Amino acid sequence: MKSLLAHHVLYYIVLAVPLVLLTYWITRRFSLHKMKRVVMKAEHNYQQQIAALQVQLSGKVNMLESMVEKLQLSNQELNRLNEIRSKFMSIVAHDLRQPLTSIQGFTSVLMMDGVQGSGNEDQLALNNILKATDNMNQLMADLMDISMIESGKFKMDFKHFTFNQLINDVYALQQVNAQKKGLFLVRYEYPHDVTVYADRFRISQVLNNLLGNAIKFSPQGGRIELRYFLQDGWLVCYIADEGPGISYAEQNKIFQKFHQADTERSAKKQGWGLGLSIAQEIINAHNGEIGVQSAGLGQGALLWFRIPVDPSAFEI
Ligand SMILES: Nc1ncnc2c1ncn2[C@@H]1O[C@H](COP(=O)(O)OP(=O)(O)OP(=O)(O)O)[C@@H](O)[C@H]1O
Numbered sequence: 448m449k450s451l452l453a454h455h456v457l458y459y460i461v462l463a464v465p466l467v468l469l470t471y472w473i474t475r476r477f478s479l480h481k482m483k484r485v486v487m488k489a490e491h492n493y494q495q496q497i498a499a500l501q502v503q504l505s506g507k508v509n510m511l512e513s514m515v516e517k518l519q520l521s522n523q524e525l526n527r528l529n530e531i532r533s534k535f536m537s538i539v540a541h542d543l544r545q546p547l548t549s550i551q552g553f554t555s556v557l558m559m560d561g562v563q564g565s566g567n568e569d570q571l572a573l574n575n576i577l578k579a580t581d582n583m584n585q586l587m588a589d590l591m592d593i594s595m596i597e598s599g600k601f602k603m604d605f606k607h608f609t610f611n612q613l614i615n616d617v618y619a620l621q622q623v624n625a626q627k628k629g630l631f632l633v634r635y636e637y638p639h640d641v642t643v644y645a646d647r648f649r650i651s652q653v654l655n656n657l658l659g660n661a662i663k664f665s666p667q668g669g670r671i672e673l674r675y676f677l678q679d680g681w682l683v684c685y686i687a688d689e690g691p692g693i694s695y696a697e698q699n700k701i702f703q704k705f706h707q708a709d710t711e712r713s714a715k716k717q718g719w720g721l722g723l724s725i726a727q728e729i730i731n732a733h734n735g736e737i738g739v740q741s742a743g744l745g746q747g748a749l750l751w752f753r754i755p756v757d758p759s760a761f762e763i
């Protein structure tokens with residue numbers, strides 16, 4: 448009887464085990480299949496997104512390429528126009544300067560000799576011709592400088608010289624102009640000789656423009672101060688006037704080519720707005736700095752520059 452029972456139990460076990468295994472296998476297979484489908488769907492979505500992004504990206508790349516192409520074309524055109532402009536400026540400056548110098552020379556001779564039978568009016572006319580040619584000559588010189596700056600041919604001629612001496616020369620010249628306008632030009636002499644290694648002609652050009660501006664823009668009776676001194680290896684020079692001053696907004700702009708502050712005085716068309724841009728190039732070529740200080744319109748202006756006394760300490 449016992450053995451019959453054991454036989455039955457064994458029989459059910461033998462039957463149940465494969466059934467359980469079969470059920471386990473079927474459930475597992477189905478859940479795996481489901482998971483696989485989910486993963487595949489996610490992968491599909493992901494690939495679709497990547498494809499959409501690729502399309503978007505290639506569209507942007509195409510757009511960028513066409514923009515770069517357009518930029519290159521306009522750059523080429525700009526370079527071409529720039530070359531024409533530089534050429535034009537150098538032709539104007541060179542070819543007009545020669546006849547101008549002849550006119551100036553002959554006018555001076557006529558003025559000195561006095562044209563036979565000429566009266567005061569003729570002398571006045573000759574004087575006007577000379578003034579006009581002087582102005583034109585200055586413009587030619589400035590245009591030539593600008594054209595050299597733009598073509599990278601604006602080179603400095605460095606030599607040792609005594610700065611005090613240069614100041615004396617510039618002062619003597621500008622003192623005459625200041626007196627003509629009823630201005631007091633005061634120079635503060637530095638008690639020691641200052642030897643600098645710089646381009647004497649170009650530094651005198653900077654000084655003449657700064658003093659010329661101070662004289663040009665100051666009202667009659669104004670005072671102009673010219674100072675220079677040594678400070679930590681720098682030669683510092685400044686020119687202060689009691690003229691109309693320069694507004695804050697204009698202070699950044701006056702060193703730009705052809706820029707003239709938008710005030711009544713500029714409307715009188717004195718100069719071309721080139722002096723300070725050339726001065727800045729010159730000072731930069733000396734590894735120096737140039738700047739302006741003015742408390743605003745009507746407050747006078749102080750223009751300053753500094754250059755290293757010993758440029759070997761810097762790279763030039
Ligand atoms: N001392 C100053 N006082 C007031 N404004 C000044 C002074 N110096 C320069 N400026 C302003 O800066 C502008 C630019 O000066 P910059 O020397 O470059 O040109 P310019 O004197 O007008 O002409 P150019 O120097 O070519 O003969 C001037 O037109 C003027 O508006």
Ligand SMILES: [Mg+2]
Nearest residue numbers: 656660718722
């Ligand atoms: Mg000037």
